Amino acid sequence: MEDGLSSFWGPVTSTDWCEKNYVYSSYIAEFFNTISNVPGILLALIGLVNALRQRFEKRFSVLHISNMILAIGSMIYHSTLQHVGTEYADPVDGFIFTFMGSLHSGMIVAGQLDQLDQQQQGDETPMVWEMLLYFYILYSPDWHYRSTMPTFLFFYGALYAVVHALFRFGFGFKVHYVILCLLCIPRMYKYYIYTKDVSAKRLAKLYVATLLLGSMCWLSDRVFCREISHWHFNPQGHALWHILMGFNSYFANTFLMFCRAQQREWNPKVVYFLGVFPYVKIQKPKSQ
Helix, strand or coil, X not given: CCECCCCCCCCCCCCCCCCCECCCECCECCHHHHHCCHHHHHHHHHHHHHHHHCCCCHHHHHHHHHHHHHHHHHHHHHHHCCCCCCCCCCHXXXXXXXXXXXXXXXXXXXXXXXXXXXXXXXXXXXXXXXXXXXXXXXXXXXXXXXXXXXXXXXXXXXXXXXXXXXXXXXXXXXXXXXXXXXXXXXXXHHHHXXXXXXXXXXXXXXXXXXXXXXXXXXXXXXXCHHHHCCCCCCCCHHHHHHHHHHHHHHHHHHHHHHHHHHHCCCXXXXXXXXXXXXXEECCCCCCC
């Protein structure tokens, strides 16, 4: 929307959202859309600390770090609104479009598809890499040759980065990414139906609830922006979407950590900090 204060970053060159620009600071274009990524970073940090403290497998540490990177990328975008060749105006929005739109199966509402004139290797390739990481976490427990899958996925990801940098796929990128996500749906569903723990199932339900509610906020901000711009109060639907997606990712990752700990027979339990904040607590055998 229209600018308030003068911009430190120069004229807006990328798609902005239903929030007035540079109202509170010359350094932050969309204030609420920027700071709303902070909860996602903190939640990913909490997940990372828990994974490291209890010595979960490194895959989960990398997963939480990747969530932090995506949230930081979103903060950079919303604070500057500078178009540096991204097909998805916001890296997190692009991630949510496909990852949430497929991995989380039919539970998802598709995210943003802002049609800009260029693509950015720095946004799209990490999205594919993170999807490959989720694929590995979901399918590796049943893979008989331990080194085969990570080796294949590593070289596949590297090859994709090179090819995508040379040819800059547009529609092909979307199709490729959706296929990767769709491959994960059966395993996600299997994890849910085979989980008997009530608290763990509640994590999955919270994940779905935050996804649906966040999608409603995103759609209302996108579809009804013209009407909202005339209101005295802006509900900041896109900022609420960021917050809810931060919790959504945390619930999803925590559920996967529980399932993996159950596979390793680490006696996992979902416990609540201060009675409200869930995390996974494990008890490894002394031999481990």
